Amino acid sequence: MLNMPDNNLIVETVELVKRYPMGRQELVALKGVSLRFCRGEFSGVIGPSGSGKTTLLNIIGTLDVPSSGSVRVLGETVERLSPAAAARLRSRHIGFVFQTFNLLPVYTAYENVEFPLLLLGMGAQERRRRVMAALEWVGLADRANSRPAQLSGGECQRVAIARAMVKEPALVLADEPTANLDAENSHHILETMQKLNQELGTTFIFSTHDDKVIGYLRRRIRLVDGRVAADETG
Amino acid sequence: MSWFVIKGILRDRSRSLFPLVVVTVGVALAVFLDAYLRGAQDSIFAATARLATGHLRVVPRAQAELGNRYDFRFTLKDIDSLVSSLSQRYPEISWHPRFRFSGVIRSRKTGLPGMPFTGLGVDLNPEGSERKRLRLGQGLIAGGLPESGGAGLGFRLAQQLGVVPGDTVVIVTTRADGELMEIPLAVAGIIRFGVTALDRQLLVMDIGEVQTLLGAGHRATELLGFFQHGFYDDRRAVALARSFNLQPAGGEEQSAPVMQALRDAAGFGSLIELINSATGLVVFIFVLAMAVVLLNAGLLNSLRRYQEIGIRLALGETKLQVYGSLLSEAFFIGIAGSLLGTLLGLGVSWYLQTHGLDISGMMRNASVVMEDVLRARIAGRTFFIGFLPGLAATFAGSALAGLSIFRRSPARLTRELAE
Structure with missing residues (x-):
């Protein structure tokens, strides 16, 4: 059970600061970022390279901890989580979509999508039902037995989306998901994500500087030099 | 999850074939050498006993x-x-x-x-x-x-x-x-x-x-x-x-x-002690050599599978779980390699036990009291002398190589996976 004071609040960052040591100096990637993301949002953090997008997504995804400030994800305070508890939170409630797909090359599309459910220790029948449903969502049920090398870039990214969605997570973090796709595939992918967001109510947070993606977002948070420069909805 | 691991091993030959060959050959050699030394000891003792002492x-x-x-x-x-x-x-x-x-x-x-x-x-x-x-x-x-x-x-x-x-x-x-x-x-x-x-x-x-x-x-x-x-x-x-x-x-x-x-x-006292300890030493050396080779294979494998391990960590597998699955792979490869190696070693030993090796040509000018036909002897311990060490070496190699997982920083995963 999620420990959430406000059922609609998925992520909350308060005065988030992240510093990286760079020799004797330090690089400050985030300089006091305060944001709230609610259930069902289709939002994105946009900005040029080095603006702190990936760092913010890493912290929200429990892959990193802030230097100061606080982050609550699905009711859990990230900076207080042990590595095992953070991994548990990721495996149960957070889906990831990476820019380079990152499928496991020796496994089929079906097995790649099945993997997160294996981590949850789900029974075989329920796994099969969910995996086939996820592949149906992304329109790849007929390619279930293909391996990544036999799929196009767009198909690989759709498998990656199915893998992120199969456990029906509360939150999906997508880091530049269209960076390696052509325009047609990008739109196809984004439409798929938008449909899942609407049908399942999953919260999507993108990190991107791709105009194609930005066009689909309902909320756009512009980061400049580690600070929130704009937060627009609509 | 075990079946998932096995499928990975079977499909990714570079992950499994080299360690499997190393374990099979190492175990087969250990089994054969044990049987051969035992046979050689029997041969020396039997000839000396019936002809001399x-x-x-x-x-x-x-x-x-x-x-x-x-x-x-x-x-x-x-x-x-x-x-x-x-x-x-x-x-x-x-x-x-x-x-x-x-x-x-x-x-x-x-x-x-x-x-x-x-x-x-x-x-x-x-x-x-x-x-x-x-x-x-x-x-x-x-x-x-x-x-x-x-x-x-x-x-x-x-x-x-x-x-x-x-x-x-x-x-x-x-x-x-x-x-x-x-x-x-x-x-x-x-x-x-x-x-x-x-x-x-x-x-x-x-x-x-x-x-x-x-x-x-x-x-x-x-x-x-x-x-x-x-x-x-x-x-x-x-x-x-x-x-x-x-x-x-x-x-x-x-x-x-x-x-x-x-x-x-x-005057065979020291020879008996030598043969007994030589068998142990031979097995130990093979296990050590196997472990070193498998450690290197494991390290190369870790580099090759760097991205895969990163994906798994990002998707919510703990480092301990990833490490455990690498050890499971080592277990399956160790079992398969040790079984194959034991069968291969026993096969060669059985052949040498049944047909023998005629060394009369080499013994023409020797003054050692020894049978002219050398035979291996398969004893009870020949069946498992290579098995457990083979399994242990595979485990040790993977266990050491897999420690690199614990040095991975989750904070760098997104950047690494984007490369």
């Missing part, structure tokens, strides 16, 4: 102090009664008197210069076990066995003397009373003993005839004991010899009988 040997104390250098003056007296008493006391051993002597032999026919020989008087009764033990029937090349007089000569000795069955040779040796004498002997047969050193030097006669010719009635230079089950049991032999030698010696101090186990009679 028995599994146990009783000799006069003075002779025991001389080791393998025989002095004809030291003999066991009243040999029949000694055999009877030992048979009663140690029913698991069969006892057989032998009479060794030596001297110079020459042929009357060829007139070639004499050459040294070793004479062996044994019970040549067709019903007795000594003929069989010395494989005289199988080894007879020409003529007959000298059970009713004459001598059987090693085939190389006969070649050197230029004699054939029916010819007469003359031996020069010392009688029991110390007198040096020439004894003419008919060559009854030519024998291949299967041990090059003996084929070059040995002359066999019936012990009764030796006793008569040398004036040593009811005496023998030694009494050899053989375990009824046929194999040398070092621990038991040493215990029996110790218990016998604790008894108060009867008769004159110098001629009192002393019992020796094969390891002492043939």
